[in-house]
Amino acid sequence: MTTVIVVAERDEKGEIVQSTRQAVTAASNLPDAQISVVITGDAPGSATSLPVGRVVTIAPIESTDNGIYDQATADLAALVSADSPDVVMFSKSDFGSVVGARLAFRIGAAFAPDCVEISGDASDAGTIGVTRPVYGGSALAEFEIASSPAIVTLRAGAFEPNTDTGAPVVESFDTDGLERKPVEVSESVAESREGVRLEDADFVVSGGRGLGGPEPFSVLADLAEVLGGAVGASRAACDAGWIDHSHQVGLTGKSVSPDVYIAVGISGASQHMAGCSSSRAIVAINKDGDSNIFKEARFGVVGDWEKVLPSFLATVRELKA
Numbered sequence: 337m338t339t340v341i342v343v344a345e346r347d348e349k350g351e352i353v354q355s356t357r358q359a360v361t362a363a364s365n366l367p368d369a370q371i372s373v374v375i376t377g378d379a380p381g382s383a384t385s386l387p388v389g390r391v392v393t394i395a396p397i398e399s400t401d402n403g404i405y406d407q408a409t410a411d412l413a414a415l416v417s418a419d420s421p422d423v424v425m426f427s428k429s430d431f432g433s434v435v436g437a438r439l440a441f442r443i444g445a446a447f448a449p450d451c452v453e454i455s456g457d458a459s460d461a462g463t464i465g466v467t468r469p470v471y472g473g474s475a476l477a478e479f480e481i482a483s484s485p486a487i488v489t490l491r492a493g494a495f496e497p498n499t500d501t502g503a504p505v506v507e508s509f510d511t512d513g514l515e516r517k518p519v520e521v522s523e524s525v526a527e528s529r530e531g532v533r534l535e536d537a538d539f540v541v542s543g544g545r546g547l548g549g550p551e552p553f554s555v556l557a558d559l560a561e562v563l564g565g566a567v568g569a570s571r572a573a574c575d576a577g578w579i580d581h582s583h584q585v586g587l588t589g590k591s592v593s594p595d596v597y598i599a600v601g602i603s604g605a606s607q608h609m610a611g612c613s614s615s616r617a618i619v620a621i622n623k624d625g626d627s628n629i630f631k632e633a634r635f636g637v638v639g640d641w642e643k644v645l646p647s648f649l650a651t652v653r654e655l656k657a
């Protein structure tokens with residue numbers, strides 16, 4: 337038997353949303369699943385006809401605490417401790433993503449976000465298996481979660497909504513007197529920036545792993561300053577600690593559309609190009625003539641940046657003068 341808690345969400349009319357019905361399908365696919373649906377609010381509404389064994393109401397959410405959902409996290413942590421389920425399922429909504437991650441952290445459980453498949457029998461081998469997209473969606477990876485409970489969020493549309501009806505037992509979980517410790521913001525650090533915002537710049541000079549270290553970014557900054565632009569970077573350069581992540585351009589960084597995007601020592605991986613391909617012109621400086629960036633660039637120089645960039649900067653200075 338696998339015990340599952342599905343955390344339900346409602347729409348503005350109070351109806352159970354489709355993604356919750358999809359989660360019920362995902363839960364029903366697990367062998368010998370015993371499903372409880374948890375819903376916030378005193379009146380369970382249409383949850384009472386879901387094809388599950390039990391519906392549990394918990395206190396209505398009074399405040400989302402600026403989106404941090406302290407109350408729901410605390411109440412669900414108490415319910416999960418009392419119930420000891422094998423799996424807790426959320427939809428991959430704002431609510432599910434935030435509360436699922438916070439719940440996992442609070443109770444020390446494994447968190448698997450954005451799952452498209454779930455399988456396994458907690459009572460048999462004791463593991464739950466999930467499949468989720470990785471590498472920007474270009475591959476699917478399978479994971480086994482050995483610890484209990486497994487907390488998962490499910491990608492919308494990965495499962496058909498369950499439209500069956502049932503007659504679950506309805507219970508309420510008393511959260512009166514529960515300590516709902518709010519998140520304390522210990523420090524806020526404003527992003528430091530000189531000059532034009534990366535997203536607003538007409539010229540962006542970006543550096544990648546090919547720069548070989550943090551120092552060359554000062555040359556890029558000189559060029560950006562002369563052009564009245566901003567400095568960008570590839571994720572590889574940011575991950576190496578050569579420049580702050582606020583400069584990262586790409587799928588998991590910022591999207592920019594300058595008049596001119598100058599890519600120095602950047603190979604042109606699809607995830608990088610996702611953030612700059614709408615630039616009006618891309619200029620590439622790269623020592624490898626076969627590098628993908630040259631397929632995307634309107635102008636290119638095949639060469640070592642250490643030789644190319646100083647003369648490029650000097651010429652721009654001359655033209656500006």
Ligand SMILES: Cc1cc2nc3c(=O)[nH]c(=O)nc-3n(C[C@H](O)[C@H](O)[C@H](O)COP(=O)(O)OP(=O)(O)OC[C@H]3O[C@@H](n4cnc5c(N)ncnc54)[C@H](O)[C@@H]3O)c2cc1C
Pocket residue numbers: 470471472543544545546547569570571572573584585586587588589590600601602603604605606607608611621622623624627639640641642
């Ligand atoms: C889910 C996911 C999200 C991602 N998101 C992003 C993202 O938002 N932004 C991003 O940038 N990446 C992202 N990546 C990473 C991306 O796949 C690449 O790994 C990364 O962009 C590579 O950075 P790079 O071009 O600086 O390094 P490399 O690919 O290592 O390229 C370095 C380049 O420098 C050239 N070079 C070396 N020496 C010199 C020299 N002396 N002079 C001139 N050229 C030289 C080389 O020929 C090479 O082409 C993501 C990856 C994943 C899986």
